[in-house]
Amino acid sequence: MSVRRLVALATLLAATLAPTTLAPPTHADAETQQSLQGFLPGFVTMVSESGDYIGGGLSRSYRDNISVSGGAGVVVVSAGPYSFEFAAPSGYSLTPGRYPGAVRYPFQELGEPGLSVSGDGRGCNEVSGWFTVLDLAPDRVWIAYEQHCEGGDAALFGEIRLGSSFDQDQLTVEAGVMSWPSEHPGVPVRPTPVRVANTGTTPTTVRSTIEAGANDFSIIHDACPQSLAPGASCTIHVGVTPSRPGVRLGLLQVLDDRGSRREVSLSTIGIPGRTEWHMSGEAGDWISGGRSYDYTPQQGALMGGGGTETRAWMSVDHAGDWWTASFEAPSGKILLPGQTYTGATRYPFNSGNAGLDVSGSGRGCNELGGEFTVHEATYDQGYLTSFRISFEQHCEFSAAALRGEVSWRAVDPDAPTPDTVAPSAVSDLTVEAGATTARLSWRNPTDADWVDTVVVGTPGTSPASMGRLLYDGRQQQATVTDLPLSGPYTLTVFTEDTSGNLSPLRSVTLPGGTTAPSEPEPEPSPGPVPGPASGPGAGSTGSTPPVTQPPEARAVRLVATRLSRVRFRFRARADVWAKDARGVLQRRTSRGWRRVGSRSFSDDGRMRITRRVPLGKSRYRLVVRLDDQRVISPAIRVRGRR
Template identity: 40%
Template sequence: MRVRRGRRTFASLIGLLVVAGGLAVFEGGASAAAYSGPWSVTLSREGSGANLVFDETNAVLTNSSTSNLVNLDVSGGGSSYDFEFQAPDKAAMAAGWYPDAQRYPFQEAGRPGMSVAGGCNEVTGSFEVRDIAWSSGTLTKLWLLYEHHCEGGEKADFGEIRFGMPTASTDVEPHALHWPDTYPGGQSKVVPVLVRQRGTSAGSVSAVALEGANPQDFAIRTDECTGQTLDEGQSCLVNVRFAPQAPGPRTAVLRITTNARTIRVPLDGLGVAGTTDWSMQSDSGDYIGGGKTYHYTTDTDIVAFSGSRTLVSGGVDAANGDSWGATFVPAQGDILVQGNTYPDAHRYPFNGTGAGMNVSGEGRGCNKLVGDFTADQVGFTSTGTLDRLDLTFEQHCEEGTPALHGRLRYRARADYTAPARVTNATATRTSGTTAHLTWSNPADADRAGTVVRYLPDTSAPPTDPTAGHLAYTGNGTSVDLSGLASGRTYSVGIFTYDSTGNVSSARVVTIPGSYAPTLSFTTSATSLTYGGAVTMSGRLTDPQGGALPSIPVHVQYRSLGSSAWKTLVSGTTSSTGQITASIKPSATRDFRLLSDASEQYASATSPVVRVNVAQKVTAASDKSSILLGQTLTITGSVAPSHAGGTVLLQAYYSGAWHTVKSATLSSSSTYSVSYKPSSKGSKPFRVYRSADTDHLANVSPSLTVTVG
C-alpha cells in the first residue's frame, strides 16, 4: 500500500511485546462479551519487531462498531489493542480502498480516519475493506487490511482483521499479506503465516511453496509446517518476507498444500521507484559534520522524506546509530521548483521572509547559519505531497567559512513519467459468479506490465496497484474472473507500470451486480372469447444468446388494477431454452414469465402481455318463422357468470343494429326475452352484452327469423 506521510520523526516504535522476527501467541483470554465465532487479528510492528497474532483461542474480540465506524478491541495476554476505521465524511463503511487516512477522530473532511493501538498524535496510513456486512446496525462480517504509521514515521504497523468470514478445517492467519513499500534490494519485515487446525480431525501439511507472477520478489525465511501433522487446535508457522528485486507492483502466492485442501495466501508489495539516499561531505572545521563524509542508503538505513511545494523535510535513522534531519523552504510566497536555486538561506524556522534551511544531527545544530540549496529534481503527486527529490545544499554553520555539503535524494529518477492508462476497458458478467474484462494497453515502449485489481462495491474503488484482489498481472488484454458473489457489484482498477516503477492512475470500471438472462414472451392471441385458449411461449437465453435449458419458469398473471402477481402454471425450459403453455384465461389479465435464479444466473422477468377476454354470449330463437303479430322468444346465456347484469336484444334494420328489448341475467347468468316484430320480412337479431372492468363487450352470433 502506498502511504503519503507527513512530517517524520525517526524514533522507533516501542511494542508491548517484542519478538524480533518471530511470533507472539498470547495465552488465555477473558470470557467477557467476546465475539462468538472464529476470528483473527494480526499486527506486525516494524518499529519493535513484534509479530502479534490474536484469535478466539487466545484473546477476546469486542465489537463496538456503528454504521459509520468500525470500532474493535482485542484483549489478550494482559494487553489491549483498539482498532478504529472510518470512511471519509463519516459515510457508511463499504468494501473498498481507503488511502491517505489520518488519525481518527481528527481526520480532515474528505479523508478516512484510522487508529491502530492508539497513542499517536499524528497518523498516516491506508486500509482496504475486502468484505463487510451489517445486520440491523450490527457489524457481522469484516475482512480488512491496514497499514498505520505513527507520528509520520517510516516504520509501520500493518496486518489483517477478519471475522464473520468462512473458515476451513485447516486455515491460515492472515488470509492475505500486504507489506509497506520496500526499496528494491532492501529487506522488508519477516511476517509469520500461522497454519491452524480448526477441525476435529488431524490435518497435515505436505508442501509449502511460492508461486504466481513474481515469486522471486518474496522469500520463505522458515518453513515449520511441511511434514507436520496438526491435531485439533495445533498450529505451525511459515515466515515470509518481501524482498523486491525490481520496482513497481509485485505479487505472488504462498501455496500451502494440506491433506484437506490447497491454501493460497496472496502476497503483495510495491517496489519503490528511484533512488533514495543521503550523502554529505563536511569541510575541516565544520561543526555539524565534523569534517567527515557520510553516505546512507535504503539497503541498510531508514532514509525518509516528506513535504509539499512550500516545505521539504527528511531524516536518517542509520543502522550504525547515526541520526540526521533536514528541512528546506523557499522564500515566503514562493514554491519549490525543479531546477531552481534558493540562495541566502538562513536557519529554519528563523529565516524570516527569505529561504530557509536547517541540516543537523548527532546532537549538533547551528544557532545561526547561511547557505543555499538547489532542487535539481522535485515533483509532487496530484494531492500535493512529495513524490521525488534530488536536492544539493551547502550550509555554513555560525556563518563561518567551513561548509557542510550534501546531496539528498528521495525516489529520484530520470524517468518519472508514468505510462498512459489503458483504454477501451469493459467489464461484462458472463454468469452469476463470473465476469470477463477486456482493455487495450498503451503503446509506451517502456511499459513493463498491466495490473488489474478488484474489490466489492463501488464507493471506494481500488486506485492503488497493490490494493484489492488481484485479477491479472502481465501484458495481456483480457481476463476472466470467477468466484464473484451473485448480485453484487464490483469496482475494478486497471493500472500500467513501466520498467522504472512509475505507475499510471487507475482506469476504473464496474462489474454489474446482476447477470440476468433474457426471457422472451409471446402469445398466440391478445384477445379471445371466454372459454378459448391462448398459447404462451417464451425462450430463456444468456446475454450472449445461448439457450438456458432445465431452468424452472413460471407463467404468472395479475388482475387489472392489482400489483400482485400470482403463479398460474410452472414448467422447465427445454434444451433450446423454450417454454410453452396453453392457458384459458377467465378474464382480462396481464401475463408474464418469471424464471428461477440459479447459482450462475439471476432471475429473469419477461415483458408483460395483456390478454383481453370477451364475454361469451349465446342466443337461440324458439321459432325460425312466425306470422306478423306473433311473439318471438330468444333465450341464451353469458359466460362467465354476470348474474344481475343486463343484455340487450338488437335487431338489424336501416343499415344498423338497434336495441329493441333488454333482459336481466338470472342467478345462473341466463336470460329470456320476448319480442313481437312490427313488420314482415327476414329479420336479423343478436344479443349484446356491454363490457365491464375485466371483460370486453361481446355479441351473440346473429340469427334470422322470417316474419310472414
C-alpha cells in the same frame, strides 16, 4: 509527512483502476449495520513495525472470543485487549471498497473515513492510514487495514476475517490478503507470520509456495513439520522486498496432502524516485571532520524528507550517524528548480536571508555562510513531494567547506520503465446458478506476469472491479455462496499482473430469485494504471463521497487580524442563513485539513475565534455545516513570526 505515508497517499489518489462508489445509507443498510452484534468465529491479525506505539513492534493474532458490533456506518471488532474501529464518511454506509485517508475515529471531519486500533492501555492522539472492506454482512466481516500513530512512519497493519467468509474446513490458514507498508526497492519490509492449523481428524503434510510474484515475495521460514497432527498448528513467515517502484502483487499457496488448497494474495508498494544523501568536507570543516558520508535506504539508512514552497528538510539516521539539513528561501521567494540561493545564513536565524543548516551527530555551527541550488522540486498543494538540492556550507565563516547533495524521491534515470500493459482477460466464462449459490468456470491467461484471477460481486447489473471479494487465486473455477435473493447481482471476473494492472472485465448478471443468468459479456478494460495493493482490485481509491454544493447565495468569507507575533483573531462573515450554524476553523497540514477550533455563528451570520498559529506560513479556511451540506471559505494565509 513520512515517506511511506506520502507515497501511499499519492499512489492512492492517482489510482483509477476500480473507483468505489459509496452509496448513501438506506433503511436496509441501517438494519444491516445494527444487526452486527455478537461473537463470530475467525481470526484477527495485527503486525507492528519497530517504532509503532500501539503494537510495540510485536505480531499478534486472535481467534477466540472475538466480538463485533456496529451501526450507522461503523464496525467495531474487539479481540483480546484491542479494539478495531472502522467508519465510513459521515452519512454513508460501510460497504465493500477501499477507504484511503482515514483519520482517528470518532474525530474525523466531514468526508473522511475513521480508523482507530487501540488497547492494552495504548491509543493514538492522531491517526492516519487506510482500510479495505472486502466483505461485510450480519454474519461476516472481512477487513484489511494499516494505521500510523502520531504521524509516524512505523505501521500497524493486519487483517480481520470473521463469520461465514472464513470457511476453511480441515486446513485453516489465518490469512486471506496480506498487504505490507510501502518501502524503497531493495529494502526488506517486516516479515509477517501466517498461522496454519490442522482442523481435520487425520495428520497431514503442509506445503507452501510463492506461486506468483517471487521477485518481490518469499517464504523466509517454514516451521510446519513433516506431519502436522490434528489440532496442531505451525507458522510460515512471509517476507517482501520490493523489486522495483510501484505496485507489486503476488500469491501464496498453502496445500496439504488431503487435497486442501488455500490461496493468499500478497501486495506492497515500491517507493518511487531516488532518495540519497552525499556530503564531503574539506580539512578543517567542523561538521564533517574532513570526511565523506554517503547514505541510501538500501544501505539500511532511515531517511525522511518534506517541506513546503519556502522550506525543504531532510534527515538521515544510520549506524550511529544522524544528520539533518534545512533549506529556506529568502523572504518573499519560494524554492524553485534551477535557482541558486546565495548569501545563506544559519537557519532558523536567517532573518529574511536564505536559510541553510546541515548539522548532526553532536555537531552544529553557531554561525555559518553558504549557498544552495534547487535542481528538482515538485509540489502538491504547496507541499514538497520530491526534491534534489546541492549545497555549500562554511561553519563559523571559515574557509573550509562542507559540500553535498540530498535527494528525496528525485527523478531516478536508472529506474525501470513502468509496466502499464494490462494482462489478458479470462476466456470461456460460464456460470451455473442456484437460488443463493453459483459455480463459475473459466480459462486463465498464459501471460508470464499473471498473478491471479479475481471474482467480485456487486448488487445491480454493472460490472465492477471492487465489491464483495468472492474468489482470488489461480484456479479455473469457483463456487460462491450467500448470494442475495432479491434484485439482480453481477459477478465480475478479471485478472491481475505483478504490477497491479487489471485485465478487461468479464461479467455475468444473476437476476434475483432465478437460476437463469444473463450471457457472460466482455467489458471494456478499466485501464492499466497501477494502484496500491491490498488484495484484489486494490487499485481502487475508495472515492471520497460527493459533497452536495450549497445554493450559490450561500458563501462565507474569512479574514485574520494579527494580535501578536503568533496570535490571530479569525473573523468569518456569512449571512442570516448561517444563524446558529457551527463554523469549523481548519489549518492545512501535510496530512490534509485539520480542525483547530469551532464556534457558532451569531444571529447576523458572524463569528470570530482567536488562535495561536505555528511559526512560518500557514493556510486556514472555515467550513460551515448546514443541513448535510457544507460551505467552505476561500483559504487565507497567515504567518507566525519569531
